[in-house]
Amino acid sequence: MSSPIEPFLRQIRVARRRLVWQAFLNVWVRLALLGAGGLLAWGAARRFLHGELPWDLRDAGIAFGAAAFAAVCLALLRRPALGAAAAELDRRADSRDRFVTGLSIGRTSERGPFAAAALGECAAFAESMDAVRWFPVRLPREALWMIAPLLSLALLQWDAGAEAERRGAAKEAGQAEVAPTADRLERLAEEAREKAGQQEDPALKALAEKLRQAASDLRAEATDREEGAKAALRALSRLEQVLQDLQKTPSAASPEELKALAQQLAKEPATKEAAEALEQGRLGDAAQALEQASKKDAPSAAEAEKRLQEALQHLAEQRQHSQALEQMMDELRKDGGKGAMQKLAQMLQQMNGQTGQGAKAQGRPGRQATLQEMLAALQSLKYGQPSQSPQQKPGDPSGGGSVAMEDFGKRPGQGQGPQGDAGRPTGQPGSERDTGTTPTPFGERPEGEGEKGADIALKGRLGEGESLSVYAPAAGDQSKAQRRYRELYDALAPEAREAVLQEAVPLGSRFFIQRYFEAIRPPR
Amino acid sequence: MNDPKVHATQFRDGFRRIHTELEKMMVGQGTLLESVLVAFFAGGHVLLEGVPGLGKTMLVRTLADAVNLSFARIQFTPDLMPADIIGTNLIVEDETGRKSFRFQRGPVFANIVLADEINRATPKTQSALLEAMQERHVTVGGTAHPLGEPFLVLATQNPLEMEGTYPLPEAQLDRFFFKLKVEFPSASDLHTILDRTTTSEQPQISRVLQDPAEMRLLREVVRQVPVAREVQQRAVQLLLATHPDTEAAVPLAKRFVRYGGSPRGAQALILAAKIYALLDGRFHVAQADIDKAATAALRHRIILNFEGEAEGVTTDRIIAEALAR
Structure with a gap:
């Protein structure tokens, strides 16, 4: 015999199951909305702060999976009791509380005639209805709101993908930009390493390592074409400075200084011998003679000391001190002006030693020659001229390019601009085309014109700045491509004007800058 | 029977x-x-x-x-x-x-x-x-x-x-x-x-x-008609909703009522609901039956306070608010 509440339970369980499903969908959609919002915030942070793709399938899977899991848990936790489900069924089906009453009366053991009749009537009603009809399971209305975060995420993803593609292309362009320079630097590093091995020179070995490191850094820094060009220019400038520092030798006293000192020493008998030796360039003998004279306690020696100090003072007033003499003067000042002859003797001894070393170095000329070759190769790279290293074969495309860095300042040991461009200024006075037709070098009146400038000194050294040079392919007669040059000038003139106007350039120097830019301004 | x-x-x-x-x-x-x-x-x-x-x-x-x-x-x-x-x-x-x-x-x-x-x-x-x-x-x-x-x-x-x-x-x-x-x-x-x-x-x-x-x-x-406890709860809930001191009281009752309905009110609700159920051809009482009797059974059992009298609030309005809950 079946339970009297079985007809009710059947329908109530159906109702409860569908209520749980609906609760799951409601909670899931809301949690998914929250998850999508969080994913959007996370994706935006990744996209705009770190430049990464905003999300991937794993992130989305985690977000929506977690939302589904939480929704299942919440829906089961909120599963209504049978009585509550019966009340909800009565409410939706407008069954006049038949399920609640049937459940209540059916659970009692003693029932009067009216209760039994009521139970029977309710049971008949329950069996005649289908609870599914009253509990449709459908997505809540809030599900439509999912469009907003999903669309935003899609747009963010598309934007990030486009940005990544653009960056990739820019990096490729940058790598292509620096590839010739980096390859060339690596070849130079290899050559330097070979030379270092042949000459057993640790300085060349360190230079090779620096060249190799510079090539590696250059490839890493080239994130786009422009940055690649700048990075190449910086690397070449640094290496050029390194080579120039390696080429430097300590400066000794100049022949003029030695001559002036010899003349003063010749005026006293005690130092006459030293003066003669100095005059004849026998620095070691002069040093010995001075040592001996300084040890003599004679009036002539004291007078010679005094004359020597006056001569040094005189040279200082004429600003003709060499590095060696400057160092000697510093030591004299520390000692209160005493022992000038001894210090001069030491200096001459040092100079004599350096001369000996120089001769030794000349006996191994490979280092200087290698450095000079390296420097020439670097400058070729920097100025964009296809130069050939001793090992480079003619026609090697890596030796030059259409775009190269150029220093418009005076280059050490050079003083001339690129060869074969007669229309461009060489840095020598009188080489510019100074037409003087406009008040500013750029053809317009500058802002703040007429204001009094401040009297300040320029910082920096001549020839250390960076600049960009573009070689415009021209006709076979080596003439300048006017149109391309004009485009280049128009593109770079605003930057140059901003730099000149923002820098605290003294008025006198401004004239020269104006004349220079006026000279290189292409004719209209 | x-x-x-x-x-x-x-x-x-x-x-x-x-x-x-x-x-x-x-x-x-x-x-x-x-x-x-x-x-x-x-x-x-x-x-x-x-x-x-x-x-x-x-x-x-x-x-x-x-x-x-x-x-x-x-x-x-x-x-x-x-x-x-x-x-x-x-x-x-x-x-x-x-x-x-x-x-x-x-x-x-x-x-x-x-x-x-x-x-x-x-x-x-x-x-x-x-x-x-x-x-x-x-x-x-x-x-x-x-x-x-x-x-x-x-x-x-x-x-x-x-x-x-x-x-x-x-x-x-x-x-x-x-x-x-x-x-x-x-x-x-x-x-x-x-x-x-x-x-x-x-x-x-x-x-x-x-x-x-x-x-x-x-x-x-009439008195033989059964009432489920869950349905009877509706009568209790309605009655308590008119008492300003109970948690079930509706806002209007809390503000304008001095005394709510008496237990006789709940008795009247159930008895009247049973008759309505019989008239509807049912052998059991539904909450709708109780709601139908609520106004007539409770309106004279609710005593308004001075503020309620002054504001012209009617007991019917309070019962309507309780029914709407």
Whole structure:
């Protein structure tokens, strides 16, 4: 015999199951909305702060999976009791509380005639209805709101993908930009390493390592074409400075200084011998003679000391001190002006030693020659001229390019601009085309014109700045491509004007800058 | 009580037939008639509130005719004495010349009593009726005299003329099962009234019930209808919603009510709901049945505070808010 509440339970369980499903969908959609919002915030942070793709399938899977899991848990936790489900069924089906009453009366053991009749009537009603009809399971209305975060995420993803593609292309362009320079630097590093091995020179070995490191850094820094060009220019400038520092030798006293000192020493008998030796360039003998004279306690020696100090003072007033003499003067000042002859003797001894070393170095000329070759190769790279290293074969495309860095300042040991461009200024006075037709070098009146400038000194050294040079392919007669040059000038003139106007350039120097830019301004 | 279906059908038929008879005399007051009959079958008394001339006396008289019960009408006035209602002991002399007291029954001993303008009598007189309504007997000279069964009091009061009246105390109001408002008839209803009352043809009222025993049987049927605890909870919830000090109180009750409905209100709700269920052809009570009886059963049991009176808040509004929850 079946339970009297079985007809009710059947329908109530159906109702409860569908209520749980609906609760799951409601909670899931809301949690998914929250998850999508969080994913959007996370994706935006990744996209705009770190430049990464905003999300991937794993992130989305985690977000929506977690939302589904939480929704299942919440829906089961909120599963209504049978009585509550019966009340909800009565409410939706407008069954006049038949399920609640049937459940209540059916659970009692003693029932009067009216209760039994009521139970029977309710049971008949329950069996005649289908609870599914009253509990449709459908997505809540809030599900439509999912469009907003999903669309935003899609747009963010598309934007990030486009940005990544653009960056990739820019990096490729940058790598292509620096590839010739980096390859060339690596070849130079290899050559330097070979030379270092042949000459057993640790300085060349360190230079090779620096060249190799510079090539590696250059490839890493080239994130786009422009940055690649700048990075190449910086690397070449640094290496050029390194080579120039390696080429430097300590400066000794100049022949003029030695001559002036010899003349003063010749005026006293005690130092006459030293003066003669100095005059004849026998620095070691002069040093010995001075040592001996300084040890003599004679009036002539004291007078010679005094004359020597006056001569040094005189040279200082004429600003003709060499590095060696400057160092000697510093030591004299520390000692209160005493022992000038001894210090001069030491200096001459040092100079004599350096001369000996120089001769030794000349006996191994490979280092200087290698450095000079390296420097020439670097400058070729920097100025964009296809130069050939001793090992480079003619026609090697890596030796030059259409775009190269150029220093418009005076280059050490050079003083001339690129060869074969007669229309461009060489840095020598009188080489510019100074037409003087406009008040500013750029053809317009500058802002703040007429204001009094401040009297300040320029910082920096001549020839250390960076600049960009573009070689415009021209006709076979080596003439300048006017149109391309004009485009280049128009593109770079605003930057140059901003730099000149923002820098605290003294008025006198401004004239020269104006004349220079006026000279290189292409004719209209 | 062998076959509930038969008894339920008898009840429903009896109710409908009485209702039909009443409608012959009362035009456009279907809801009022149904509520009066509900109170009648539930064994409760009814307080009718309405302006004079709406047929209240006619209603009671017709009801008495239809159910074949005795009827008495008492016009309440300020000088009405309790003895005028319940009766008094008279000195009578028999054939042998012996004198003795004999109880002379008052009008309250009828089955259906119309207490017209009950608020015009003094509280003393009102309380005499109060005992009769609740205890179903009157006590005169130390002797209790039971009233007839069934016993129904239909009291009326005029909501407009308040001068020289004695408003019914809360305790007496609580004795009434329902408080019903007699609405003014519509234009079409007025036409019907005029047609029926200004011609020579008078509607004939048929006797639906033949004796009081039949009436008692039908009342017993009502009390057999079962109520599920979850459904009964609705009556409790409604009642508590009118009490300002309970958590279930509605906002209006918290602000404007001094005292909420009494437990008699919940009893009235359930009893009335059972009758509505039977009339609907069901053997069980639904929450909708309770809701249907709520306004008439609770409106006179809620006592407004001063702020409520001043704001013109009605108890019907408070009950409506409780029903809407």
